[in-house]
Amino acid sequence: MARTFERSTIGPIDGSTKIAAGGQGTVYHASKVKTSFTSNMVYKEYKPEVISKLSRSALAAMPDFLEKLGHSEASKLIEFAAWPCALVTNAGSVTGFVMPAIPQRFFMTINLASGPKRVAAEVQHIMNSRLVDANRGLKITDRQRVEVLKEVAEALAKLHARSVTVGDISPKNLLFSLSPPVSVYFIDTDAMRVASRSVATQLETPGWEIPSGEELATAQSDMYKFGLMVLRVLVGDQGTRSPDQLPTKTPSAIKTAVRASITGPKTGRPSAAQWHQILDTALRTHKVLNLVAVPKPTPAGAPPTRQRATVATTAGPSQAAYTSSTPSTPSSTRNSPPPTSQNRQAAAASAMVKARLAHDWTVIGWGVTAVVTVLAPYLLGHLVMRRTALLAPSEAVYDGAVRGVFDAFLADYLAGVVVILALLAAFLLLRPWHGRVITVVIGAALLISTFVAAGKASTAWASAEADAAEKLRTTAFPFQKRYKTCEVWTFNGENGLQQAELWQVYLTSTVSASGCNKIEVYRGWTFVGYRQLRSDLEFQSPVTISNPGWMEPLNADSGLLGVQTTTAAGIDEPVNPVVTSMQFATSGGYPVSFSLDGIRQHQ
Known part of the structure; x- marks a missing residue:
């Protein structure tokens, strides 16, 4: 039976211990909880409306799974995954679980327009172009990229061997560390599938969907998404699905495995163990792995x-x-008739x-x-x-x-x-x-x-x-030309490189809904995230937009275009998408709120 803690015994649960909040719940420091794995534990408390839809038996099976491994094997699992270690109850009802806090080696400092910032080292940071990495102060070699991928393959192989599948593999729920030795760390592990049982309905991160018709959260679906991860890490593009974009210097075995993972039949996808062998061999046989070379430019107009x-x-x-083939004629005979x-x-x-x-x-x-x-x-x-x-x-x-x-x-x-x-x-x-x-x-x-x-x-x-x-x-993504649009709000913002960006929030509906029950957010043409209600519910007014730099929230019941910040001196400035938030009322009687940038964290 799963180990449990009473909520009142794990430490103060209030604003002082709050770490983060999202769509499913809130994470707090659990200062009074100690385990044989680590003394630094955190508590994830589900929202009431979320806990009511979860499979409590599947949730309880996750700490049980850990205990059945034995301390040695369980410690190895905890090294690369924030696994639920015990349930938390309040008056006999399950409210959440405790798990290890993310180790400090899985954090990094990046350069933003506002200055250096310490963030979780999500794998998405090595899926950007080399230029973006350089601008952010990230010195990551192609060899290190392959080393990270090898560690992910090894972790997946260990999970699959224990009948555990990740399901929602994405660049946001996987962290990495380059501190020797290179290592990786899975978070949001309560979304994993253990022995074919899931705590909640399996979901997919937009842009990481498996081929239509395939079952979610299987070893084969994990390997499809891992193939995507290898491709996007080596190319430096978070949206590509084309193996043809792999750098020309990519080892042929990796190219073949990527194609088999993404474009081949699901039964022909390399397993996690096979991927680990392929990447390990590439690292051992190629002492130098510089996949993306920067050629010296040729001066314009200068022919070789x-x-x-x-x-x-x-x-x-x-x-x-040609001249020597025609016999010369003496000057004394130039006017003589030539031979026929x-x-x-x-x-x-x-x-x-x-x-x-x-x-x-x-x-x-x-x-x-x-x-x-x-x-x-x-x-x-x-x-x-x-x-x-x-x-x-x-x-x-x-x-x-x-x-x-x-x-x-x-x-x-x-x-x-x-x-x-x-x-x-x-x-x-x-x-x-x-x-x-x-x-x-x-x-x-x-x-x-x-x-x-x-x-x-x-x-x-x-x-x-x-x-x-x-x-x-x-510019705005052509959403309104492609999908039903109830309302649209646009925001003039900027990215970490201080480049202008147009953020858009579209109120739309799913196919089976009678009203407008879905919100989608875009940064320019890049899909950021969405919120969706059941088909029998819909978003309603009031709709408010708030920003810490504004004196009061903005009423936005109908669509607004070009929202920005105006300083006390009357100067227009771009909004900060991280702190600019929207709140919608719903026909279900509860509000839905999110920040423009934060909507991507909880789908």
Whole structure:
């Protein structure tokens, strides 16, 4: 039978001991609770409306599971998971459970616009681009990324061997530490499934859903999500699902395992133990793991010396060979009729040169016409060159729908011009060169122009992609074009890099609901989180928006656009999404409140 503590015996439960609060309940310090595993324990108290829906027997089975392992094995589990150690009751009714506090090594300091801040070392912090990591002061090597993934695989293998599945694997409920040795730590473990039993209904973090039709919280679903985690950690993108985006230097065994995990049949996904072996082998066989290289930029408009030298060094011998094949005629016999055979050869050579020159000028005319018409090179760049390295998509543009048809017009046009110039140059520089001096020189000039145009196309594309990335932050996600929308509120905010962001709150409804029973929050085009009522309930007025910097809350029963903070001096400033909160009344008689940024923590 599960070990229990009376609520009154675990220490003061009030604001002074409160650690955090979320959708399911509140976590407090449990100062008077000691276990053989650790003396630093915390208490998670469920909300009454949550506890009424939980399986108390499944919850009680979690401390029982720990005790049945024996102290040695249980200690190993506690090293990488905040596992429920005992139930807490109040007047005979279960109110929550106690578990180990998160060890200090699983916290880190990051640089924000407001200054350094100590935060939990969530795995999401190593799913960002290397540039974001650098801006936050995080010095994490690719080798360390793989080491973290190996530790996650080992932890999953240990859980699966005990018939425990994580279910909701996401970057928010898994922590890491780079302090030697590298280690990981699962939180929100009461959401795990033990011996096919769940404490509550299994849910999934948006963006981490398993393929439709599969059962939730199985070893196979865990390995699908682990494959996603490997992909997103190595790419540095929290939204990608494409194995094609893996860095080219990624070991082939890892690439194969990612594809099998994400795109293959569920029965063919590598197990956690197999993943651990793959990652361990990669670390042992690759002493240096630098997956993402930063090449030195080539100065725009400067053609490589090698190509220029090739034209110069091949022209001479060709002309010499052609000249030596025609016997020289002594000056005393220049006006003499040439032999019949030589006359025929000279006439044939002259005809070939004339025909080739005619082709040269025809091709040049076609090329100039294509460039001047604009449409041809634009379509060539837009439809073909966007699949090449010249116009490679930026990692920061995670949703291609933000790109307008003509947003990168200059880059598309110049990329098409590059193709046309390269084909023209290749044709004009084909031998023979004798008698074609002008068109060969034009070909050489076009070759140089090809590299100049390529540099300008690359620069224009980088600028267009930067604009697209900014639109993903500062413009509204096209929610209203895709889904039913009851009301919308927008907020002018900024991120940790002090870049402008447009936060949006949409009031919508699920398919089976008669009223507006769902709230979704977006940061630019990035989905942040949601709140959802039962289909028979709906959100109602009053709706208030509050911020610590405001003198009084803002009544927002109907949608508002462009909410921001105005200082006492009359200066408009962006709102802080971390402390800006909204509260909605519901037809169920209870309010629902959340901060814009905090909604992601509790789904």
